Amino acid sequence: MSATNSIIDLLKRNDEKTIRTVYNDYKKSFILFAKRYNISEQDTIDIYQDAFIALIENVKSGKVDEIKSSLSTYLFGIGKFMIFQKFKKNEQIHIADDLESIEVEDDLYSEDDIDSQVRLLQKGLDKLGEQCKKVLLLFYYEEKKLDEIQEQLGYTSKDVLKSQKSRCLKQLKELIKA
Amino acid sequence: MEKEELISLYFEGKLTEAEKKTFQHLLETDIEFAEDVRYQENVKKAIKLNKRKQLKATLQSFETEKKTTTHFAKWAAAASVAMILVSSYWYLTQLPDSNALYSSYYQTYPNVIAPTIRSETKNDLQSQAFYAYDNGNYKKSAVIFSEIYATEKEEYAIFYAALSLMESNKHKEAIKLFDSINTHKESRFSYYVQWYKALCYLKLNNTTAATKILKQLSSEKNPQQETAQRLLKELD
Numbered sequence: 001m002s003a004t005n006s007i008i009d010l011l012k013r014n015d016e017k018t019i020r021t022v023y024n025d026y027k028k029s030f031i032l033f034a035k036r037y038n039i040s041e042q043d044t045i046d047i048y049q050d051a052f053i054a055l056i057e058n059v060k061s062g063k064v065d066e067i068k069s070s071l072s073t074y075l076f077g078i079g080k081f082m083i084f085q086k087f088k089k090n091e092q093i094h095i096a097d098d099l100e101s102i103e104v105e106d107d108l109y110s111e112d113d114i115d116s117q118v119r120l121l122q123k124g125l126d127k128l129g130e131q132c133k134k135v136l137l138l139f140y141y142e143e144k145k146l147d148e149i150q151e152q153l154g155y156t157s158k159d160v161l162k163s164q165k166s167r168c169l170k171q172l173k174e175l176i177k178a
Numbered sequence: 179m180e181k182e183e184l185i186s187l188y189f190e191g192k193l194t195e196a197e198k199k200t201f202q203h204l205l206e207t208d209i210e211f212a213e214d215v216r217y218q219e220n221v222k223k224a225i226k227l228n229k230r231k232q233l234k235a236t237l238q239s240f241e242t243e244k245k246t247t248t249h250f251a252k253w254a255a256a257a258s259v260a261m262i263l264v265s266s267y268w269y270l271t272q273l274p275d276s277n278a279l280y281s282s283y284y285q286t287y288p289n290v291i292a293p294t295i296r297s298e299t300k301n302d303l304q305s306q307a308f309y310a311y312d313n314g315n316y317k318k319s320a321v322i323f324s325e326i327y328a329t330e331k332e333e334y335a336i337f338y339a340a341l342s343l344m345e346s347n348k349h350k351e352a353i354k355l356f357d358s359i360n361t362h363k364e365s366r367f368s369y370y371v372q373w374y375k376a377l378c379y380l381k382l383n384n385t386t387a388a389t390k391i392l393k394q395l396s397s398e399k400n401p402q403q404e405t406a407q408r409l410l411k412e413l414d
Binding site for chain 1: 182186189190191192217218220221222223224225226227228229230233234236237238240241
C-alpha cells in the first residue's frame, strides 16, 4: 500500500495539508458509520476528532507502519472502540479479522484521573526553550531512540544529548515548583 | 548501571530481560527511583496532552473553516440575489410610467356636439347628457349617453359614453364601447376613438396594445398624429 505509506509519512511530518485532506476525506463516512449508534452529530464529530488524534499519535510512534489494513479501516476501528467506550454498550465488540489490535491508550482519556503534576507540567513545558522542547518531544512523544535523535538534531555525541535531556528534565522540574 | 541510564532505556524500550528485573525491583524498593520514573511518565503524559490540545484545536479549525466558507457562500448568494433584485427594480423603474404618461396626455374631449350655454333648459336627453358631461357628472352622462345610443344609435353618443366611462376610471368598459364603434366609417371621431382607446390601454398598463394603436396613428395623417408620435417616443 504505497499510497497509504506516503500519506503515513506526510502525517508523521505534520504536513497540515495532508492532515486536513485525510480528516475531511474520512469524516463523512465516519458520520454515516456512527449513525447506527444513535449519537448526536456533535458527539460524533467529537469522537471522530479524538480517534483522528489517536491515529496521528500512533502514526507518529510508528505503530501504524506495519498495518495491513487501510488507513480508514484503522481509523474507524479506533473510532468504534471509542464510541463503545464512551457509551459503555454491552455489545460485544466484533473487530473484523482484517483489523489488527488497535492500541488505544484509554487511560489518558479519562480526564478526571490526571495527576495534578501533569497539569503543572503541561504549563511548564510551554516555558521551556526550543531545544529542550524538541528533545523531550522526540524522546517521549515520538518515542525515538537516542541514536535517532542524535542524528536528527545533529548532536556530536550521544553523551552530549543525554546530558541535554537530563538538564531539560531538571529545568522543567524547577519550573513547576515555582 | 546508573539508575538514570536504566530509566532512559526503559523509555526507549530497550531493557533486556535482566535489566527489566532490576528496574522492577528498584521501582518497588527505591522511593527516589520510583518518583523519578513517575515524574518522567508525567512529562510524557503532559507532552501528549498538549499535543492533543493542539491537534484538537487544528481539527476544530477545519470545522469552523468549512462553516465560515458556507457562511460566506450563503452571504454571497444573498448578496447576489439582492443585486439581481436591485438591478431588476432599477431596470423596471426605467420603464415608462404608464400612469404618469396617461395623466399628461389625457385631456377631456370637449363637447363638440351641443355645447350648452347656460342651464338645463333643454330637457331632451342630449342636452341632459352634455350638461352632465360638461359639469363633470360623468356617471350620469355615461348613463344618458348610453340611453341615447340605445334609442337613436348616434355615433357621438357611444363615443361620449365611452369618454364618460374613462373619466369615471372605467377604462376596460370604455375600451369595449370604443371597440363597438365602427371606425371604418369615416367619421370625425375615428381618430379620436383610436387615440382614447390607446390611452385606455396605457392606463391599464397594456403598453403593447397601446403602442400598436399609436403606431397606426403615427403613420396616418390625422389630428392626433403628432401627439401620437410623441407619446410613442416616450413609450419606447
